[in-house]
């Protein structure tokens with residue numbers, strides 16, 4: 001059984017970072033809402049309580065029952081967690097008088113404490129809290145302080161309980177990674193042997209015993225997640241996996257053929273379905289971005305359903321769902337508004353009556369990439385930029401037509417090809433070409449033109465939630481602009497999008 005650390009989430013914006021830091025130590029961990037029951041089992045080697053936007057003094061402050069945890073398992077409480085233990089076990093938490101946001105210097109009072117093994121004294125830590133621990137809980141002693149926060153870290157005697165008021169998980173806490181490492185390795189006794197290879201080995205075994213002799217179908221998108229899921233399943237069950245790759249007519253230039261080809265080279269049992277007419281018919285007259293997404297999503301389901309019914313004995317549907325899609329986030333400010341409906345999250349309708357298998361559901365994106373590399377998938381596929389499910393359908397603004405798609409495809413080919421040739425592709429998180437529904441006047445030779453505008457977009461990001469535009473070299477932009485205007489009929493103007501997200505989004509629709 002894989003050893004694991006459980007992280008109880010009280011809604012802090014940094015909770016996922018705690019998870020990331022542990023994974024970087026090759027320690028498997030899971031983030032669960034603070035009120036989740038039935039999650040403690042033998043594989044749990046330790047528990048972390050996250051921070052929270054709440055004050056422990058709020059009436060609605062999130063509560064956790066620590067009866068089976070505190071004093072029984074190694075426990076590290078961060079920020080709100082530290083205050084929660086103080087508040088619940090005989091200490092006192094009051095509003096802070098001094099400002100306790102941002103950097104502070106941590107003086108270690110108990111250098112022999114296992115949490116501080118090899119941790120430099122007087123390192124910078126990051127604070128972010130409105131309350132302060134005025135009195136420690138019963139049986140606790142201070143193990144570190146800052147100039148403004150006396151009880152910056154404490155431990156409880158006779159237990160493996162540690163609490164820190166600062167955030168060891170954030171980049172600005174210099175010794176944070178070491179403190180977390182000490183907790184999981186020295187206190188919890190984790191081995192840190194959760195590597196891509198060990199993940200592959202255990203997942204392949206699990207998949208074999210789960211699936212047995214039944215057949216699995218999987219929809220490939222050409223992207224990293226579904227490709228890695230397919231190769232992993234193929235390793236586990238070979239020919240019992242059938243992949244379906246649908247041409248929705250909204251892919252990039254030559255993408256359908258080249259991706260299909262590379263899947264076949266990887267030994268996957270893949271069926272290519274050219275359904276572009278169905279998609280383009282469904283998009284006729286549709287201009288609203290959300291309606292376009294829905295139309296594309298619906299046709300995809302129909303096509304996929306039809307194809308999968310041709311596969312006998314198909315009992316499972318495999319999906320490339322990854323961890324950020326499934327973390328049950330604690331809603332602190334109520335359900336967040338839907339800005340864009342991403343149709344590939346949520347999957348297929350119930351009537352397909354297939355059991356779902358999601359071999360990557362515990363992995364973060366870069367871990368999927370590491371697993372993909374360990375499986376021998378080419379770097380070209382692994383490092384591809386994200387591409388939205390509705391494809392160029394949401395990059396032709398307004399109504400989609402074959403003619404406009406053709407223009408966009410050619411322009412996109414020049415931009416993406418240019419990025420690759422000039423070594424810029426891997427420096428960009430995502431690049432896109434957008435066809436604007438605007439015609440403007442130009443002059444070519446002696447002739448007046450009245451043609452479309454292409455917008456180029458290139459962003460850096462880590463997860464697509466926030467993004468900034470990339471400062472591509474002017475010479476590069478000049479060349480791409482020139483190439484597009486000279487080579488793509490129907491375009492006489494190119495602009496570069498210099499908006500960040502927020503307030504803009506990455507895609508224009």
Ligand code: XMP
Pocket residue numbers: 293340341342343344386387388389390430464465501504505506507508509
């Ligand atoms: P936005 O435009 O919301 O995009 O800033 C964030 C990331 O999500 C991708 N995206 C989509 N992916 N279906 C998808 O599979 C969609 O409908 C969709 N809309 C946006 C976008 O390309 C970026 O990576």
